[in-house]
Every structure is written in structure tokens, then in C-alpha cells.
Amino acid sequence: VDFSLTPDEQLFQRTVNEFAERTLAPHARQIDEKQEIPVEILSQMGHLGLLGITIPKEYGGPGGTVTQATLAAIGVGRGDVSMATAVYYLLCTGWAAVLSKFGTDACKREVLPHVASGEWFLGIATTEAGGGSDLANIKTTAVVEKDHVVVTGEKMFISGATEAQKRGGGHLVLAKVDDSLGTRGMAFIYVPATAKGVSVAKLHNMGRMGISTCTVVYDHVRVPRHNVLGDPHKGFSYAMDGFNVARVLVSAACIGAGERGLEIAIDYVRQRRAFGQPLGKWEAVQFELADLYCRLDMARLEVLKAAWLHDQRLAGLSVDESDLNKTVAIGKLWAPQVAFDIYKAAMTWFGAAGYTKDYEIEMGLRGVLSYNVGAEGALNIMRIILGRELLGKDFIPYK
Amino acid sequence: LVKILALVKQVVDVAQVKFDGGKAPNFAQMPAKMSDADKNALEAAVRLKEKAPGSEVIVVSVGGPKVGETVNEALAIGADKAFIVTQPHDQLDALATSELIAAAIRKIGGADIVLCGEASTDAYQGQIGPRVAELLQFPQITFAKTLELQGNSVVATRELGEKVVKVKAALPALVALVKDANQPRLPNLMAIMSAKKKPQTTWKASDLGFAEGSLAPDKEAVQLAEIRPQVMQRRTVILKDKTPEEAATVVADELVKKGVLPGGH
Numbered sequence: 186v187d188f189s190l191t192p193d194e195q196l197f198q199r200t201v202n203e204f205a206e207r208t209l210a211p212h213a214r215q216i217d218e219k220q221e222i223p224v225e226i227l228s229q230m231g232h233l234g235l236l237g238i239t240i241p242k243e244y245g246g247p248g249g250t251v252t253q254a255t256l257a258a259i260g261v262g263r264g265d266v267s268m269a270t271a272v273y274y275l276l277c278t279g280w281a282a283v284l285s286k287f288g289t290d291a292c293k294r295e296v297l298p299h300v301a302s303g304e305w306f307l308g309i310a311t312t313e314a315g316g317g318s319d320l321a322n323i324k325t326t327a328v329v330e331k332d333h334v335v336v337t338g339e340k341m342f343i344s345g346a347t348e349a350q351k352r353g354g355g356h357l358v359l360a361k362v363d364d365s366l367g368t369r370g371m372a373f374i375y376v377p378a379t380a381k382g383v384s385v386a387k388l389h390n391m392g393r394m395g396i397s398t399c400t401v402v403y404d405h406v407r408v409p410r411h412n413v414l415g416d417p418h419k420g421f422s423y424a425m426d427g428f429n430v431a432r433v434l435v436s437a438a439c440i441g442a443g444e445r446g447l448e449i450a451i452d453y454v455r456q457r458r459a460f461g462q463p464l465g466k467w468e469a470v471q472f473e474l475a476d477l478y479c480r481l482d483m484a485r486l487e488v489l490k491a492a493w494l495h496d497q498r499l500a501g502l503s504v505d506e507s508d509l510n511k512t513v514a515i516g517k518l519w520a521p522q523v524a525f526d527i528y529k530a531a532m533t534w535f536g537a538a539g540y541t542k543d544y545e546i547e548m549g550l551r552g553v554l555s556y557n558v559g560a561e562g563a564l565n566i567m568r569i570i571l572g573r574e575l576l577g578k579d580f581i582p583y584k
Numbered sequence: 585l586v587k588i589l590a591l592v593k594q595v596v597d598v599a600q601v602k603f604d605g606g607k608a609p610n611f612a613q614m615p616a617k618m619s620d621a622d623k624n625a626l627e628a629a630v631r632l633k634e635k636a637p638g639s640e641v642i643v644v645s646v647g648g649p650k651v652g653e654t655v656n657e658a659l660a661i662g663a664d665k666a667f668i669v670t671q672p673h674d675q676l677d678a679l680a681t682s683e684l685i686a687a688a689i690r691k692i693g694g695a696d697i698v699l700c701g702e703a704s705t706d707a708y709q710g711q712i713g714p715r716v717a718e719l720l721q722f723p724q725i726t727f728a729k730t731l732e733l734q735g736n737s738v739v740a741t742r743e744l745g746e747k748v749v750k751v752k753a754a755l756p757a758l759v760a761l762v763k764d765a766n767q768p769r770l771p772n773l774m775a776i777m778s779a780k781k782k783p784q785t786t787w788k789a790s791d792l793g794f795a796e797g798s799l800a801p802d803k804e805a806v807q808l809a810e811i812r813p814q815v816m817q818r819r820t821v822i823l824k825d826k827t828p829e830e831a832a833t834v835v836a837d838e839l840v841k842k843g844v845l846p847g848g849h
Contacts, residue, residue, distance in 0.1 A: 192653045193776055196660065199617075200770045234773030247773040 188486075190256075198256045204233060205264025205441075216395035217267040217548050224352075226270070231303020235261070235274060237281035239499075244285065245298030251430060251499065254278050255492035258434040259485075262441025266545050268552030269395025271438035272344055272560075276308040279431030279561075280357055284375065287415040287423045292375055296354070305354030310340040310376070310401055311424055318559075318566050319583075320359065320368075320421065325403065327360035327372050329417050332410050336360050336376055336403045342559075346385040346399035349378035358403065359424050362417050373420035375412040382406035392551025429513050430495060431561045436488045436516035439553055443481045443524035446549050450474065450531035457534075464534055473530055480523040488516040507574045514574075518567035521556035528553060586639040586733065589692070590629040590663060591685060591700035591712065592622040594647045594654035598705055603813055618654045621701025623661075625761045627768040628731060629699050630662035636733070640664045642692065646671055646684050652784075659779035660771035666782070667692060672789045672799055677806040680799040682715035687792035689720060697738060698758040702727055707811075713760035723753040726760045 190198065208229060216222050230236050238254040240246020257278070262271045281300050284293060284307070299305035313323050325338025336358055349355050355377035363370030376383065382404040387397050414423050454465035454474065464470050491512040498504040528550040532539035539546045557564065573581050596614040603609055618626075626643070633639045643658045643666040645651050655666045669684045676684075689695060698717070703710035710726075717724035725731075728740040729748070738757050742749045771779075789799055821838075823831045839845040 192656060193780075196653070196657050196771070197773055197776050200773075200776070204770055232772055233770060238773060242774070247777065249773050249777065253773065 190252075194253060194256060197253055198260065200233065201235065201257050201260030202263065204229070204235075205260045209261065209264030209270060213265040213267055213270075213545065213548065214542075216265060216269050218394070220394045220397075222270055222273055222395045227273070227303040227352075229303070230261075230270075230274065231301060234301075236277045236303050237297065237301040237307075238278055239282040240285050240297050240301045244293050245301040246281070246285075247301075250492075251282075251433065251495035252489070252492040254282075255433055255437040255488060258437035259441035259444070262438035262443075263445045264441075265395070266442045266445050266549035266552055267395060268393040268438060268442060268549075268555060271441070271552075272393055272396045272555075273306070273348070275431060275434035275438055276344055277306060279434050280307050280309050280427055282430050283357065283373075283423060283427035284414065286426070287373070288375070289411040289414075291409075291411040292414075296375060299353060304352065306345045306349040306352055306378075307354050308343065308345040308349065308356045309359075309424070309427070310343045310346075310356040311359040312340060312342050314339065314341045318563050320424070323359060323361065323371075325358065325360040326364075327358075327362050327374055327413075327417075329362055329372065329410070329413065333407045334372070334374055334410055334413055334417075336374060336406045336408065338403050340401045340403070342388065343399050343401045344560075345396055346378055346401050347387055347397040350383075350385055354378060355380070356401070357414070357424075357427075359420055362420075366418065368421040369418055371420040371424075372417040373414040373423045374408065375414070376403065376406055376408055380406050380408055390555070392548075393555050428561055429510070432513050432517040433488060433491045433495065435556055435561045436484065436491075436513075436520035439520035439524040439556055440481065440485050440488055442549050442553050443484075443520070443527045446524065446527040446531050446546070447474075447478060447481060449545060450527065450534055453531070454534055470534060477523065477527050477530060480519065481527065484516060484519040484523050487512055488520060491516050510570055511574050514567040514570040517562060518564055518571070521553055521564070524553040525550065525557050586632060586636050587694075587696045588629045588632050588639060588641045589689060589695040589698040590622070590626045590641055590643050590658065591698065591716070592626060592643055592645050592654060592658050593619040593701075593704045593712075594645065594651045595619045595704055595706040609811060609813065616650055616653065617705075618657055619701055619704040619706070621703060621705070621761060621763045621765075623701075623768040624763055624765045625699040625701050625759075626658055626661055626663065627766045628759075628761055630769070631766070632697070632731075632733060633662070633664075642667065642695070644685055644688050644692075645669070646676070646681050646688075648674065655784065656776075656779045657771065659782045659784075660775040661769060662771075662775075664782060666784045668784065668786045669792065670786060670788055672794075672796070675801050676799065677801045677808070678709055678711035678715060679802055679805050682712055682719060683799070684789060684792060684794070685712065685716050686719035687794070688787065689716070691787075691792060694720075694756060696755050697733070698722065698756070699731075700758070700760050702760045702762050710760075713758055717758035720756075720758070722756050722758045724758045724760070725751055725753055728759045728761050729765050731759050731761070 234247040235257050237246045238249040242248045261274045277300050300307045328335045358374050358376045362372045384402045386400045390398050457464045494509045532546050594616050596611050597617045601609050629641045633641050641663040643663040645655050646669045669688050700713045725740045727742045729743045731740040736755050737752050739752045743762050840847050
């Protein structure tokens, strides 16, 4: 067992952390308040190779690894604890990985270089009003014609739709091509946010304010046939494959935000004195801090192991798929919860000051809560995955 | 076309240094990094190259077993090739280091301009630049904040406390830059991953003509007495039962008495 990062990974990690500290962190409050990530920050992220780390070189990306993408997600989560930049980052990176893997050459050439440069946004549109986790029952349809595909339906809670309309880019949309085949009759299609027939309405979130969450209506939207990823009947499995990578990045972003929260808290409980001694000397504080650190560090190990397993698989090495699925699920189940608990504890230790907007704590609390609610699979979906891997498919509690 | 040399040193990350029982610094196991001002020098070197396309930036570094990591970073930031001189022992003083660097520069075939940081982040002696310039018989400009090539000369502004002085030196020259000379760029992922493919040459002291033992610390030339943390003495005085005006007067009087403020107020 070797837990060390390669020298390249160490240098990349230092670079991302320096970017996070020097550029991102000073803008975090502004991103939260103005509800927008400055274009200069996204351009710089593109320049550093952060947006679409795994995009191959021939499509304008650095051709990096999932481990590098994970280290970047941790750094971005540290820099902007509101999680807005992390969401932007991980959607572009995670779904560019899926487009790179399954997309047609024409679609990849059209989209990926713009995502890698930080110019365009790339996300997914799978969730519908009926529920995000119950993807098998989506209503959106796609009619595949000779040269085109026509997408019709309504997606809900879609991240980055106004950004994609404004800046360029779009979403990978999950749609049914054959209702009778269930999940085996779904296509994954790249639909530009500016295509004719796409309309967007912004929802009002309580956190991660710097990236929009929207309802997106696709009204008979015609896109070229080459925008369909791979086999038009395998879209569901492509989406699941993407979720397995995106979940690692989500977990990593929560680890980063959690690390930052713990640093803020440690700094405070060392200095703040109450009843004659620093807060950190009181066992009630110190023991909770110790527990939170343990949970965060264990989650970090799981997340890095998941990234490593992905890279092993991408390198063509044999990987125990069940181990990969479980490891990804553990990370996504634990990291958002421990990050939330860290901010909750920090707020308690800070007292009234922590409840003000003078500190990052309330921003981090609102941000990491979004990943306790949903996104890339709710926490209970992670438990179902673990149950499935431990007990067998016959024990999946739904059909 | 300009041949630009950047001298970079790998140092321990002083922000993460721990002290043994609050006494001597414990450098073992400390993360290493590129010395801050050397990074500014490298940035200046890459900017010179960008202004004169076709020019090359060559990195020279004397260091221990892990110096390759810092050299890779320099190559990722924009240097074209690197020469590493492995230090023959870890007691290398500034004089011996300068001799190794000067010999390496001669072996490379000289340079149009040599850039380095004004001093390293760890020991902060500020000797390497001036010593290397002297050994190579180059004119030197220290404490440079800006620099620009003009024909066969370099023009630099020197930060000298309250004064800024503009000076000109004929090439080849050595310029030592201050830490706030520029904002060093961050290397991008593609550059990090391809840095290792750039040419790197490693020399031992003997490859540069130094016999074993000839670089032993010269006690006559350089003496390192001790490294210890500077303990800041603090005195807390709490002024009770005074109006803000009275308290301000007491504080001002005290500061005058200590010589912090000029007398009379």
C-alpha cells in the first residue's frame, strides 16, 4: 500500500491550493452575494487546466487523471466554501469525462475545447419534477431521425443553465427513445443551452448562490444526430458511469470545504477564551473536534481510493467493480455529512459571530448542505448502492 | 535571441517549520518548495523570453536528493531546460555553492543574463547573486524590482528602502530580484505533466572540476554561528479607569519613551 502522491500530483495540488488561496478565497463572498462566478476566475481555471482535467489532449484538455481531478476538487472546495465554484468545476470536469468517453468525434471537437478553456459550461439534465433519484421514470423523450434528434420534455433542478445560455455550452440530457425498454431505451444527448426551443427559468436556492439552478424546458429541440452519445439505447448506463466519477468529485469538494471549516474552527478555539481558558481546552469542544477530524480524514481516504480505482480502470487494469461502487458510495455518503457537521460545530463554537456573514461558516453550511440533500445521488441512494453490493441485486428495495 | 539563466534553490517551507521544544528548527521531514524570490526571478526570466521569442530559459540548481521536484516545477512554469548540480555534502556554504553555480554556468557556455532571488527564503543570506557575479566577472544589479533589456544592456530599478534607483549594466550581467518584483504564474496541469520531458542534466561536483573535499566549508570565509528562533518579548499594559484621551496620552508618552515615536506631541 502506497499512500503518497506522485511528485506531479504534489506540484499540481500545491498549484491548485495556491490558486484557491490567492484567487478564489478572496472572491468567495462576492460569488455568494452577486450570484455569479467572475469570468476571470473561470478563465484562470481553464488556463490552469482545471476545467475538464480528463479531457484528452486532442480535444484541448490536459489528459489528466481522476486523482488529479479529485485533488483539484478538494482545492476548489477549500477556496470557495459556498460550493458554487466547486459545482461549476465538477460538473464541467465530470461530464466532460463522460462526453470524452462516449461522445462522437464531431461532438467532442465542437464542445470539449471550449469547456477545457473555461469558456463554455457543461452539465447534465437528468432530474425531472417527479424526482432526481428515480431516473428510470423520466418523461422527456427523444426522437432519433436520420440527421437529427428531437428532444421534448422538462428538466428540473438543473445546474448552470443560465451560465450555459450566457457563456455557451449546454447539458447532457437523458431522454427516452423507446418507452417499452425502460432504462435500456434511453439516450444521452448533448443539447446546447442556446438551441432553439430551450427555455430556462431560475430557481431560488438557499446556498451555492454563484451557480444557477433552473427548470429547463426542451420544446421540440432539434440537435444534430452526432450529439447523441454512443448507442442511443445506452444513455442510462452512460449517465450512471458519469455519476460514478462525478460523485467522487462531489465528495472531494465537500472534503475541501470541510478542511477549510476545520481550519477556521481550530484557529478560533485556540484563541477564543471562555471561563478562563481557550475554548479548545474544554473537552466538550476538543473531543468533538477530534471526532470530526477522524471522520473527515477517513472520508478523504475513501475518496482518494475511489479516484485511484477509477484511474486503475481507465488505465485498463483489472478493478473489482463492486469495490469501486462501494468506495464511491461511501465517499458520497460520508463527505457531505461530515462537512456539514464541521460547519455546524464551528458555528456552535463561534456562537453568535458564526451566525453572521462576517465569517465563512454560514456560507459553508449552506453550501455543503446541498450535497446532503441531493445532487449526483441522494445519501439514501448511496445506502441503496451499498445494500445492493453487500446483499445482492435481489435486495434492491425498488423495481 | 537571449540566453537567460535562472538560479533556483530548493528550500524548506519555512511556513511549516516546527521547532524542537521551542528551540532549534527541525528541518527533517519538512515539505520543500522553491525559494520565494527565486520564483520571482524565474517569472522575470520567462517574461523576458516571451518578449524575445526564440530565447531560452535555462535553470541551474544546486541541491540535495529532492531538488528534481523544484526543477520540475521551474520547467512547468516555463524554463526550457535544466542543469542540476548535486550538492556533495549538506554543509555546503554560500561560497562553495557559488563556485559550483559559476562553474556550471561556464560549462553551459555562459549566459546573456543570469537572474536569481535577492536571498533565499530559508537562510536569507543574500550571498549567492553577488558571489556568482564576482566569480563570473559579470556586473551585478541587486534588489531589482523591474528589469528590461535594452540592446546589449539591462536596465533595472533597484528598491533601496525609501529610494528607487534606476541603473544600467552591460550584458552579460547578473540581476538579483526582490520578492515583490512580480506575481509568479502558476503552472498549468498540461505543463506540469510534460515538464519531465524537457532536457535535464545532472552534474556532480567532480564533473565541474572540483576535487573531493575541495568544497568543504571554509571556516575563514563563512561562519555560521547558530540558527535559532527570535523570541519576541511582549509586554501587556492594561490602562484602567481612563478616558480615551487620557489613555491615548499615556500610550503616546510611553512610545516616545521607548523611542518608537519622536519626542514631543
